[in-house]
Amino acid sequence: SQTIHQWPATLVQPVGSPLSLECTVEGTSNPNLYWYRQAAGRGLQLLFYSVGIGQISSEVPQNLSASRPQDRQFILSSKKLLLSDSGFYLCAWRITLRRSGELFFGEGSRLTVL
Amino acid sequence: GQQLNQSPQSMFIQEGEDVSMNCTSSSIFNTWLWYKQDPGEGPVLLIALYKAGELTSNGRLTAQFGITRKDSFLNISASIPSDVGIYFCAGQGGSEKLVFGKGTKLTVNP
Numbered sequence: 001s002q003t004i005h006q007w008p009a010t011l012v013q014p015v016g017s018p019l020s021l022e023c024t025v026e027g028t029s030n031p032n033l034y035w036y037r038q039a040a041g042r043g044l045q046l047l048f049y050s051v052g053i054g055q056i057s058s059e060v061p062q063n064l065s066a067s068r069p070q071d072r073q074f075i076l077s078s079k080k081l082l083l084s085d086s087g088f089y090l091c092a093w094r095i096t097l098r099r100s101g102e103l104f105f106g107e108g109s110r111l112t113v114l
Numbered sequence: 115g116q117q118l119n120q121s122p123q124s125m126f127i128q129e130g131e132d133v134s135m136n137c138t139s140s141s142i143f144n145t146w147l148w149y150k151q152d153p154g155e156g157p158v159l160l161i162a163l164y165k166a167g168e169l170t171s172n173g174r175l176t177a178q179f180g181i182t183r184k185d186s187f188l189n190i191s192a193s194i195p196s197d198v199g200i201y202f203c204a205g206q207g208g209s210e211k212l213v214f215g216k217g218t219k220l221t222v223n224p
Binding site: 049101 | 144145147149154155156157158159162200202204206211212214216217219
């Protein structure tokens with residue numbers, strides 16, 4: 001069966017520090033991968049998605065970047081964090097080439113920027 | 115772009131009551147999904163709908179894909195305390211991306 005893991009689960013970082021959140025999917029090949037941000041426990045904002053290795057689509061201009069160095073690995077990064085980057089970050093995947101849009105989420109990473 | 119209106123924003127009910135929430139869209143969707151999110155965790159898929167008019171159940175949960183393809187509802191029967199959480203609808207049209215509603219926060223008083 002397929003599983004998705006993201007880490008770290010919780011992160012407290014000072015303003016101006018770098019960020020790296022990692023997500024891996026197991027049990028499937030060539031998934032579509034997504035990074036979402038959720039502020040204040042409501043609303044899911046799509047940040048990036050990837051349909052293949054090295055292919056990244058950015059949805060919102062921001063202080064963050066994403067990379068997909070391997071088929072089942074998706075990384076969210078920042079060189080210098082801002083206060084407004086605080087939030088709950090969710091990685092998600094779905095099977096490519098299926099008619100359904102079923103999206104499966106990871107456990108989430110809570111980022112607090114101080 | 116596509117937008118989803120999810121209502122109500124929040125609900126406070128007594129244990130044992132039935133719950134109904136819905137989502138409407140400004141455009142047609144091919145897929146409707148309903149998720150539940152517990153505090154501090156990722157959303158979990160509850161029900162997926164693929165055809166206009168489709169009615170699908172998952173235990174005490176029932177969801178329907180509206181016949182116009184622009185709306186969907188989720189019903190929870192005989193609510194229990196563990197139903198507490200935020201429920202999200204999501205729809206997909208012709209693109210790769212899902213559009214999410216803003217969520218319905220459910221509180222169940224025992």
